[in-house]
Amino acid sequence: xxxxxxxxxxxxxxxxxxxxxxxxxxxxxxxxxxxxxxxxxxxxxxxxxxxxxxxxxxxxxxxxxxxxxxxxxxxxxxxxxxxxxxxxxxxxxxxxxxxxxxxxxxxxxxxxxxxxxxxxxxxxxxxxxxxxxxxxxxxxxxxxxxxxxxxxxxxxxxxxxxxxxxxxxxxxxxxxxxxxxxxxxxxxxxxxxxxxxxxxxxxxxxxxxxxxxxxxxxxxxxxxxxxxxxxxxxxxxxxxxxxxxxxxxxxxxxxxxxxxxxxxxxxxxxxxxxxxxxxxxxxxxxxxxxxxxxxxxxxxxxxxxxxxxxxxxxxxxxxxxxxxxxxxxxxxxxxxxxxxxxxxxxxxxxxxxxxxxxxxxxxxxxxxxxxxxxxxxxxxxxxxxxxxxxxxxxxxxxxxxxxxxxxxxxxxxxxxxxxxxxxxxxxxxxxxxxxxxxxxxxxxxxxxxxxxxxxxxxxxxxxxxxxxxxxxxxxxxxxxxxxxxxxxxxxxxxxxxxxxxxxxxxxxxxxxxxxxxxxxx
Amino acid sequence: xxxxxxxxxxxxxxxxxxxxxxxxxxxxxxxxxxxxxxxxxxxxxxxxxxxxxxxxxxxxxxxxxxxxxx
Numbered sequence: 001x002x003x004x005x006x007x008x009x010x011x012x013x014x015x016x017x018x019x020x021x022x023x024x025x026x027x028x029x030x031x032x033x034x035x036x037x038x039x040x041x042x043x044x045x046x047x048x049x050x051x052x053x054x055x056x057x058x059x060x061x062x063x064x065x066x067x068x069x070x071x072x073x074x075x076x077x078x079x080x081x082x083x084x085x086x087x088x089x090x091x092x093x094x095x096x097x098x099x100x101x102x103x104x105x106x107x108x109x110x111x112x113x114x115x116x117x118x119x120x121x122x123x124x125x126x127x128x129x130x131x132x133x134x135x136x137x138x139x140x141x142x143x144x145x146x147x148x149x150x151x152x153x154x155x156x157x158x159x160x161x162x163x164x165x166x167x168x169x170x171x172x173x174x175x176x177x178x179x180x181x182x183x184x185x186x187x188x189x190x191x192x193x194x195x196x197x198x199x200x201x202x203x204x205x206x207x208x209x210x211x212x213x214x215x216x217x218x219x220x221x222x223x224x225x226x227x228x229x230x231x232x233x234x235x236x237x238x239x240x241x242x243x244x245x246x247x248x249x250x251x252x253x254x255x256x257x258x259x260x261x262x263x264x265x266x267x268x269x270x271x272x273x274x275x276x277x278x279x280x281x282x283x284x285x286x287x288x289x290x291x292x293x294x295x296x297x298x299x300x301x302x303x304x305x306x307x308x309x310x311x312x313x314x315x316x317x318x319x320x321x322x323x324x325x326x327x328x329x330x331x332x333x334x335x336x337x338x339x340x341x342x343x344x345x346x347x348x349x350x351x352x353x354x355x356x357x358x359x360x361x362x363x364x365x366x367x368x369x370x371x372x373x374x375x376x377x378x379x380x381x382x383x384x385x386x387x388x389x390x391x392x393x394x395x396x397x398x399x400x401x402x403x404x405x406x407x408x409x410x411x412x413x414x415x416x417x418x419x420x421x422x423x424x425x426x427x428x429x430x431x432x433x434x435x436x437x438x439x440x441x442x443x444x445x446x447x448x449x450x451x452x453x454x455x456x457x458x459x460x461x462x463x464x465x466x467x468x469x470x471x472x473x474x475x476x477x478x479x480x481x482x483x484x485x486x487x488x489x490x491x492x493x494x495x496x497x498x499x500x501x502x503x504x505x506x507x508x509x510x511x512x513x514x515x516x517x518x519x520x521x
Numbered sequence: 522x523x524x525x526x527x528x529x530x531x532x533x534x535x536x537x538x539x540x541x542x543x544x545x546x547x548x549x550x551x552x553x554x555x556x557x558x559x560x561x562x563x564x565x566x567x568x569x570x571x572x573x574x575x576x577x578x579x580x581x582x583x584x585x586x587x588x589x590x591x
Contacts, residue, residue: 062543069547073558080562083569091571091585120544121536169585339591346590383591473588476570486566493557500550508543 005385005472008480013085014471016487018457020077022450023494027071029449032146032193033200034064035139037231039132046132056220058123059513060204061135065120066508070501075149077490085483089464089474095172096162096179097152104148111141146196147189154185156465157456158253164377164468166348166367171468184249188456191242194235195452198412199445201232205419206442207509209435217512218429226423233416239409244304250459251305251313254466256391257459259316260398262301263290267315267323273300274403279396286317316395320388331388338383341376381463384473391470393461401451401458408448415441 038060045053079101082090118126118134126134155162161178162171173179205228208221250258258264263279264271266288277294279285299309306313312326322330344363351359366372382391419438422428428435460466464474540548575581 066543066547069551072551073555077558077562080558080567083571084567087570088585088588090569091581117533117536121532125532125535166586168582169589342589342591345586349586349590478570482566486562489562489566493554497550497554504543504546504550 006477006480009085009478009483010471010475012480012483012487013081013475016085016483016490017078017081019487019490019494020074020081021453021457023490023498024071024074024078025449025453026446026498027067027074028146029196029199030067030203031064031071031142032196033198033231033235034060034067034203035135035142036197037200037204037227038064039136039139040227040231042132042135046128052219052223055513056223057135059220060224061119062508063203063207063505065116066501066505068116070497070504084486085476085478086464086474087476089469092170092469092474093152093155093465095168095170096155099173099176100148100151100179104145107141107144112138112145115141143193146193150189150192151180151182151185153456154182154188155179156463157188157460158182158184158249159465159468163373164367164380166345166364169345171465184246184253187242187245187249191239191246194238194242195449197235198232198239198409199449201228201235201416202412202438202442202445204228205232205438209438210509211512212429213432213435213439215429220513222423222428225419225428229416229420229423233413233420236409236412236416240413243406243409247304248307254460255314256316256319257393257398258305259314259319260393260395260459261402261455262313263395263399264301264313264315265290265317267313267318267326269302269312270299270310271301271305271313272296272298273304277399277403279399282395285395288317316392320392331382331391334379334382335386335388337376338379338381340383341372341380342383344372344376378467381465381468381470381473384470385462390462390472393459398455398459401454405448405451405455408444408451412441412445412448 038057041053041057041060044050045057115134115137118131119138122131122134159171160182161173161175163174164170165172179185204224208217208224208228211217211221247258250261259267262271262274263277263285265285273296274291275295275297277291277296280289280292284290301313302311303309305311314323314326314328318326318328320331322328322333344366348360348363348367351363367377415437418434419428422431422434462470462472464471537548571581571584575584
């Protein structure tokens with residue numbers, strides 16, 4: 001077990017990272033999705049020459065610009081936190097994260113910010129075609145930024161393409177393509193950007209609905225709703241498809257996360273999916289009495305996890321206590337093997353300090369042995385803490401976040417289908433109940449985004465790198481008070497910025513497209 | 522090359538000169554935010570600890586080996 005653990009530092013560091021990540025994620029999805037909608041609208045303007053399309057494009061571009069600007073640099077704070085609060089983690093992943101984050105910074109960010117300037121400053125200064133190309137490059141650049149960040153996050157969930165080097169005490173990349181094309185990273189990227197497209201579509205429909213309720217900007221609103229409904233419907237179907245892919249990856253590489261997502265304690269073959277449920281108390285759940293109330297879909301969890309209706313899905317109890325029939329090791333055995341791996345590192349350090357080069361080379365060879373990697377080093381992270389409960393994530397938070405996200409995801413499909421139907425029938429302005437619903441649906445889009453990330457990141461606890469590095473081994477040895485101070489500083493700054501952004505955004509929306517009279521289609 | 526550089530610089534200068542009100546407000550927020558993030562947070566409150574505590578890679582590696590070993 002580790003020497004004295006300051007749980008206050010661990011917990012405050014986690015809370016701070018969660019706060020800054022969730023705040024950052026308020027702005028990113030709208031950038032990811034609205035950039036494509038604007039590019040499509042501007043393409044129509046260049047193709048048809050219709051000034052209405054230009055008006056549409058410029059209006060949504062203004063809102064894009066406000067969101068983009070407020071979101072700028074909110075992500076860099078996360079990198080600062082790596083260095084201050086998570087220094088051991090930062091060292092361990094440095095060789096892997098260095099490449100993706102550098103590419104993100106150099107290519108994607110500069111691509112975005114260079115062409116954003118042309119987008120906003122270049123309307124009457126560059127040709128229509130060059131301006132259009134710039135708008136498309138902003139869309140591509142912002143989504144490419146997301147790719148590299150999600151490649152890094154994907155590696156945290158399933159380390160691949162790397163090997164641990166005892167000489168440098170860190171993981172080192174041996175295959176860049178394995179890291180880039182990790183199935184977890186690919187699914188995560190496609191799922192995340194699709195969800196951003198959904199939010200952007202709901203934003204466009206929400207704002208347009210407000211215009212229609214106020215009987216303003218009707219032509220702009222009706223065209224925008226049609227485009228956003230198509231875009232949103234396709235994106236929300238993609239969210240379901242990629243979400244399914246993600247769940248299957250999670251079942252393979254993070255079975256404890258899947259069990260927490262479903263509140264599954266007792267593993268079973270042909271496991272049911274809890275469509276709606278209220279979890280029982282912790283002690284009752286651990287005894288197999290998982291829910292006070294549940295509405296289940298028979299065998300659907302087995303299908304969701306493995307694509308087969310009768311497969312065994314391990315529960316938290318199986319993953320904690322072991323299940324020899326399903327060849328699941330108990331955590332106690334993983335702890336033992338993790339300690340053996342750490343002992344080998346200790347032997348290596350001792351041999352290095354003693355100048356015993358023969359022993360050093362022998363131990364380095366052992367670290368490279370496939371058998372050692374598969375049966376001992378893969379449990380390295382378990383060797384830091386002996387309490388079994390530590391390795392179980394917060395089940396209620398993971399469970400409810402997951403179910404809120406999925407429920408909203410399916411609601412959004414129906415929502416977009418309905419709005420597309422109304423648009424095609426030409427009855428949108430008369431459907432005032434549904435227009436009001438669109439206003440209430442917009443905050444739900446943000447809720448779905450945040451609960452998605454909460455599922456992903458709370459569900460992976462206590463791992464900062466799955467099975468290799470837990471939170472207790474990742475945090476810096478600093479005073480909890482300094483982490484608390486920066487936490488509250490962030491909370492105050494972010495609140496002020498959020499109030500400012502909402503204020504500027506609402507003012508811009510109320511001003512409309514800055515021409516007199518909205519006209520009707 | 523110099524002509525191109527001049528053109529690009531004028532492009533940005535004109536762009537900023539003719540910013541609408543909302544653009545000016547947004548830029549003000551960006552500048553305040555960047556100042557808070559880089560001058561206060563990064564410089565005073567959020568140093569890179571391994572770079573601050575240790576002078577070279579060898580020292581950082583030794584520290585990490587101590588952290589990770591049993």
